[in-house]
Each structure stands twice: as structure tokens, then as C-alpha cells.
Amino acid sequence: MQYFEDIEVGARASFGNYKVTREEVVDFASRYDPQPFHLSDDAAAQTHFGRLSASGWHTCAMVMSMIVENGKRHPSAGLGSPGIDELRWVKPVYPGDTLRCETEVIEKRQSQSRPEMGIFKSRMSVFNQDDVVVMTMVSNGLIATRPAT
Template sequence: MKYFEDLTVGDKASFGSYPVTREEVLAFAEKYDPQPFHLSDEAAARTHFGRLAASGWHTSAMTMAMLVAHMKENPSAGLGASGIDELRWIKPVFPGDTLRCETELIEKRISEKRPEIGRTRSRMTVFNQNDEPVMRFIANAMIARRPQD
């Protein structure tokens, strides 16, 4: 179990492998982001995407799935997140792509209001199978400090 004290600014991790399927792109878009370029090959062909593209929110959800799987394999005293900053969808994600993640801890501090909690900021970059960044954001998380006996 990793606590706040176990983290060092500059820590990096690479994880995940998420195959993007046409079926999932369509299902997500139908339910959450029903724009034509996420639902139709023909409509997408008439846009700058050129073909069916995953919603950026779908890319975010796939990233979360990879992050949670990584956290299960690497337990920490995480207490959730307080938000994200600087979310950027850099490049379209298409059916047939395979996504992966890289994260770097860029800041850590003890909460002023709740000193039993540490606050972290990590830069998350999501890449496709060609090692091209497709999404980037700063995650603001909370993690418990090591209990004092």
C-alpha cells in the first residue's frame, strides 16, 4: 500500500492496453455523445476526422478504465480526485486504435485544511499504438498520509 509519503515528484508509470472497437465507439456515442461523426461513417467522412471517431469523453472513460485496473494492481491509499485541469484531446481516436497511458507526478503537498490528506497533481498522457499522444490532462488527487501510531 502506497501512502502520500511514499510518492516522489517525478515518479512515472506506464500502463494499460485498451483496444478501441467500432461497437464500443458506436454504443458510447449513441448513449452519451450522439454527434454524427461519432455515429456514422458517412457523416464522419465529411468532417476533418475523415472517418468514424471516438468521442473525447469516450477516450476519457477508456483512460479511467485503464487507470482503475492499474490502481488495482498497485494499491495506494487513494481517496479519490478533486478534478482535472488542462484536458486536451490532441488527436482523434479511431476504432482499431489501442490506447495506453503514461503518468508523471508533478506536484504534491499536504492539505492545509485536512493535514491527514495529501494532494497530488499528475500529468496523464494517453497514447495510441503509434506512440502518438491523443489526450492529456492534469489529475488532481487526494491520498491518505501514513497513519501515525
């Protein structure tokens, strides 16, 4: 189990292998982001996307799925997140793409008001199968400090 004390600034991780399907792109967009270029090949062809593309919010959801799956393999005393400082959708994500993540811890500090937890900040880049960055974000995580023995 990883605790706050185990996190090192500069630590890097690579994980994920998420295959984007057309069905999932259309289903997500139908429910949460029903813009024509996320729903229709013809409508998307008339835009700068050129073809059907995933919603940026869907890309975030796919990334979250990879984060959770990675957490199952590398358990931590994570306590959720107070939010994201920066989010950029750099390139479109298309059906047929395969996504993966790379992260780097860029800072950490123990909470002043809740000394049983710490806060760490990570920079993440999300790549497609051609190693092209499609999304970046800087996120904050909460994690428990190691229990006293």
C-alpha cells in the same frame, strides 16, 4: 499500499492496453455524445476526422478504466479526485486503436485543512499504438497520509 508520503515528485509510470472497438465507440456516442461523426461512417467521412472516431469523453472514460485497472495492481490509499486542471484531445481516437498511458507526478502537498490527506498533481499523456499522443491531461488526486503506528 502507497500513501501520500510514498509519492515522489518526478515519479513516472506507464500502464494500460485498451483496445478501442467500433461497437463501443457507437454505443458510448449513442448514449452520451450523439454527434454524427461518432455514430456514422458516412457522416464522419465528411468531416476532418475522415472516419468514425471516439468521443473525447469516451476517450476519458477509457483512460479512467486503465487508471482503475492499474490501481488494482498497485494499491494506494487514494481518496478520489477534486478535478482536472487541463484536458486536451490532441488527435482523434479511432476504432482499432490501442491506448496506453504515461504519467508523471509534477507536485504534491499535504492538505492544510485535512492533515490526514495529501494532494498530488500528475501530468498524463495517452498514446495510441503508433506512439502518437491522442490526449493529455493534468489531474489532481487525493490520497491518505500514512496512519500513525
